[in-house]
Structures are given as C-alpha cells and as structure tokens.
Amino acid sequence: MDAGGAKGKQKSDINVTPLIDIVLVLLIVFIVMVPGLSKAMKVVVPQVVQTSAPQKPDPNNILIQIEQDGTITLQQDKVDAQGLKDKLPDAVLLQPLGYRKVFLKVDEDVQFQSMVDVLDAVRVASETAKKKSLEQVDKFQGQDGGDVKVAVSLRKRAGAVAPVS
Structure with a gap:
C-alpha cells in the first residue's frame, strides 16, 4: 500500500x-x-394627503360640550339638562345601528355632578332610541346594535399648573 x-x-x-x-x-x-x-412582511405606508380646506366633521357624530360655567352645548345649540334629554334620543336615532357614538368634551373646572347628569342623559337617550327603533322597524328587532358608546375628553385651561404632590 x-x-x-x-x-x-x-x-x-x-x-x-x-x-x-x-x-x-x-x-x-x-x-x-x-x-x-x-x-x-409587506407594509403599506399611508400616504399624506394635503388638502387646502379643513375636513368638515361627520354629521353623524354627536358632540356634547360642558363649559366651565356649566353651559351644555349639543352640537352647536346651547341646551339645558331637560332639553338635552329631549333632543338627544332623536339625534342618536339618526346614527347607524351599531355605530352610535357620543363625544363629550368637558372643561376641567366643571363640577363632577354635571358630567354625571350628562352621562345619565346619554344612557336614557340610548335606551329611548333603542325602544323607538324596535317599535318603528320590525326587521331590526333584536339586532339594534347595542348601547351608545361615549368618548370623554378633558379640556385643560391654558396656563393651568398641575398640583405638586
């Protein structure tokens, strides 16, 4: 080898x-x-669209504002607590089923009770709108879409200083 x-x-x-x-x-x-x-992964990046005119708010959105002095504004109309309870169910009925929303803007100095009263009015309006929609249209019976959803935003005063703890 x-x-x-x-x-x-x-x-x-x-x-x-x-x-x-x-x-x-x-x-x-x-x-x-x-x-x-x-x-x-393939990613689709949203493109920025520049428009010259600001977009108009959606007419289906319900906006309730509570000012510092306790004034309640529904959309652009100043109302009292009873007027809110009267007008809100009709406004909620205009929203599509399942997409009922109320936006609540509250000034930071508003008393807590006035905000609770407005939220209670939204709850009552939700129940009233649900009953009316079930009475008016039989084909939606049992498919109403549920209660109204509420988004709350707190407006702070300009120049307000946070408390130091």
Whole structure:
C-alpha cells in the first residue's frame, strides 16, 4: 500500500478533497436555508394627503360640550339638562345601528355632578332610541346594535399648573 511519500515515507501534504466536499455541502445548506430565514412582511405606508380646506366633521357624530360655567352645548345649540334629554334620543336615532357614538368634551373646572347628569342623559337617550327603533322597524328587532358608546375628553385651561404632590 502506497502512502504517497517517496521511499516508504508518508506524504506531508494535506488531503483537501474531503474538506472541499464538506464546504460544498455547507454552502448548499446555507443557500437552501437563507430564503426561509427572511421574516420581512409587506407594509403599506399611508400616504399624506394635503388638502387646502379643513375636513368638515361627520354629521353623524354627536358632540356634547360642558363649559366651565356649566353651559351644555349639543352640537352647536346651547341646551339645558331637560332639553338635552329631549333632543338627544332623536339625534342618536339618526346614527347607524351599531355605530352610535357620543363625544363629550368637558372643561376641567366643571363640577363632577354635571358630567354625571350628562352621562345619565346619554344612557336614557340610548335606551329611548333603542325602544323607538324596535317599535318603528320590525326587521331590526333584536339586532339594534347595542348601547351608545361615549368618548370623554378633558379640556385643560391654558396656563393651568398641575398640583405638586
């Protein structure tokens, strides 16, 4: 058996054939695995649309404002507590079923009780609107869409300083 060297001595050069085989196998493994490692998702970035005129508020949105002096405004009409209870159910009925929302803007100095009274009026209006819609249209019976959702926002006075605790 020949060991590759001269006169029975061993050859001192390294045999690179097995090394090339291993490197080629690893190269093929990495080529196959790399496309599976990318976890990128396609993203649709919203485009900025510049308009010259400000957008008009949605007429279906109901806005109730409570000013610092306790004045209640429904949309743009100043009303008292009883007027709010009378007008709000009709305004709620104009909203589509399942999408009934009321936005409530409250000044930070308003008494807590006046805000509770307005929220109670919204609850009563929700129940009244639900009853009226069930009486008026039979095909929506049992599918009214639920209660009115209320979003409350607190308006802070300009220059107001937060209390230090």
